[in-house]
Amino acid sequence: MAVKLVIFDLDDTLIKTSAITKECYATARDYLKEKGAKESTLLHLDEKFNSPVSYHKSVKKLEEELYRDGLKKDDVYRSIDIFNAGQVSGKLEMVDGAKEVLEGLKDLRKSGKIKTVLVTSSKDAKVQNYKIKQFSLSKYFDDICIDNYQECGKGVALEKYQIDNKLQPEEVIVIGDKISDEIKYANLLGMKTVRILEGRHSVAIPKKGEEHPQIEIEKIADFLKILKERLG
Ligand SMILES: [Mg+2]
Secondary structure, eight states: OOOOEEEEOOBTTTEEOHHHHHHHHHHHHHHHHHTTOOHHHHHHHHHHHTTTOOHHHHHHHTHHHHHHTTOOHHHHHHHHHHHHHHHHHSOOEEOTTHHHHHHHHHHHHHTTSOEEEEEEEOSOHHHHHHHHHHTTOGGGOSEEEEEOOTTTTTHHHHHHHHHHTTOOGGGEEEEESOIIIIIHHHHHHTOEEEEEOOGGGGGOOOOSGGGSOSEEESSTTHHHHHHHTTOO
16 A cells, blocks of 8 residues: 655654753753762663653653652752753754755655654653754644653554544554654554664664564665655
């Protein structure tokens, strides 16, 4: 079945987020230390964050240990705010070749062969909106969804776009860097999946069958060829 809908992830698929994420992590970690977090707790936090897991989820997993070190709930939430604030103050760059891929999709969209959607997950929509604006990405997509369902991942949003567009799952291709999120949920829904090895999640190893992408690419530039081979 020919692909009719392309769903993109944002962070570390189109925009290089990992470098800034690491800086934000260091700042938030320093803050926790200043508030009394013990070195052993911080090492556990490093482990969790580098496994890799989002800052929000990592710090929530370590909450009990942080409270034992004497930190208050407010300190933990303040560290999340510090982490998020850093994401909009750092210098962002697009992933090499991402702009060219988006430009390359323009004609396919014009001819009605495909639709494109951006689905990005964040606790803080402001951060994602800032990134989208910074690189004027709206013009490349038929719709943009800033999904806030961190616990259940992107599955709900992915399925919504499939159904709204009256498509079969095989007519949807999803490209992203996270095997534990967009790749897993798209696989479970029966969609086509492309993993891009970019950023801190590129070291993640699939644990379950559904975390295995159908295709893996090192450069996003390779995505255009993959897509064109799957068009009707
Ligand atoms: Mg991502």
